[in-house]
Amino acid sequence: MARIGLLTGGGDCPGLNAAIRAIVRSGLRGGHSLLGFRRGWAGVLEGDALELTRESTANLLPRGGTILGTSRTNPFAEGGTPNPKGLAGAEAVHDALARVQVDALIAIGGEDTLGVALRLHDAGVPIVGVPKTIDNDLGGTDATIGFHTAVQIVTDAIDRLHTTAESHNRVMVLEVMGRHAGWIAAHAGIAGGADAILVPERPFDVEEVCAHLRRRHESGRDFSIVVVAEGATPREGTLPIRGDQPVTRAAPTDAFGHARLGGIGVVLESEIEARTGFETRVTILGHVQRGGTPVAFDRVLATRLGVAAVAAAAAGRFGCMVALRGTGIVELPLAEALAEPKLLEDELYETAELFFG
Numbered sequence: 001m002a003r004i005g006l007l008t009g010g011g012d013c014p015g016l017n018a019a020i021r022a023i024v025r026s027g028l029r030g031g032h033s034l035l036g037f038r039r040g041w042a043g044v045l046e047g048d049a050l051e052l053t054r055e056s057t058a059n060l061l062p063r064g065g066t067i068l069g070t071s072r073t074n075p076f077a078e079g080g081t082p083n084p085k086g087l088a089g090a091e092a093v094h095d096a097l098a099r100v101q102v103d104a105l106i107a108i109g110g111e112d113t114l115g116v117a118l119r120l121h122d123a124g125v126p127i128v129g130v131p132k133t134i135d136n137d138l139g140g141t142d143a144t145i146g147f148h149t150a151v152q153i154v155t156d157a158i159d160r161l162h163t164t165a166e167s168h169n170r171v172m173v174l175e176v177m178g179r180h181a182g183w184i185a186a187h188a189g190i191a192g193g194a195d196a197i198l199v200p201e202r203p204f205d206v207e208e209v210c211a212h213l214r215r216r217h218e219s220g221r222d223f224s225i226v227v228v229a230e231g232a233t234p235r236e237g238t239l240p241i242r243g244d245q246p247v248t249r250a251a252p253t254d255a256f257g258h259a260r261l262g263g264i265g266v267v268l269e270s271e272i273e274a275r276t277g278f279e280t281r282v283t284i285l286g287h288v289q290r291g292g293t294p295v296a297f298d299r300v301l302a303t304r305l306g307v308a309a310v311a312a313a314a315a316g317r318f319g320c321m322v323a324l325r326g327t328g329i330v331e332l333p334l335a336e337a338l339a340e341p342k343l344l345e346d347e348l349y350e351t352a353e354l355f356f357g
Ligand code: F6P
Pocket: 011, 012, 110, 133, 134, 135, 177, 178, 179, 230, 254, 261, 290
């Protein structure tokens, strides 16, 4: 019987608690004990953990966020503080897990958390990964925990923007999350009937966007919805700003060196209004997309992935990530999942484009 540790790292998302519940319930059923680390890798390094029981993980299915807390702490960050024994990186994690007698660790996270998991696996830490991120940009899995809920939240927002756009004959720009990939923008844009969708994979020319909006309005439509992913960037030389550049903030990058995004929608609002003369408004959905109760799909996905992660950990199949492929759950090497970010398929974007008219 194993002592299984678990953590949630990186940005939170709906469905994390459902995954925690599934890991605890299936772990206990297999006779294992479960230790939850608080605040991602920070809790591992600091030994900040709590025993997880059936009672302490009850009523979690509909609950957003993560009862364990999360952080973007990176055990491999340059200049990170060594632990009291002077250990850092993989050695510090090894030491921390040995102190609490954890035999196997399940890390629920996106590219950063699972990137750390891969480095730790390479250094001999027994670890299994579970994919989550509303951005859905992790390789190896058809969907990540949280993505479908974010798409639903954005779709609901587009529906609401439609009625006010129509009433005021305005262009509504909706900025959504999506750092490297436009999955949320494309899915919600299709579901909500967006008239233009701008994604990181396809640098845009604002003049082409405006020409498209003018054509729409000339053909009798008197409002438009433009969905833009936060990581969308203007085509070289078409606008002086880039969506992937940090804006002026006290902490412009996180512990993994990622710029804090947000603001491309504001630029588009003023550019579209100035170039077309159409009254334009921007809405930035931001962290609303990561909050609240998960949709049924995410609860089921989180439950299946949690159960599969415990099975992998209990059988000693470390260094893998559990994933959704088609309708089944599979295990694949973490290295394979992390090799490339999963970008938007052309077919999906081309389907969305058919409805831009
Ligand atoms: O990683 C998912 C994500 O939602 C990105 O789309 C976004 O850029 C980032 O998290 C923002 O996270 P935070 O503000 O929590 O650092």
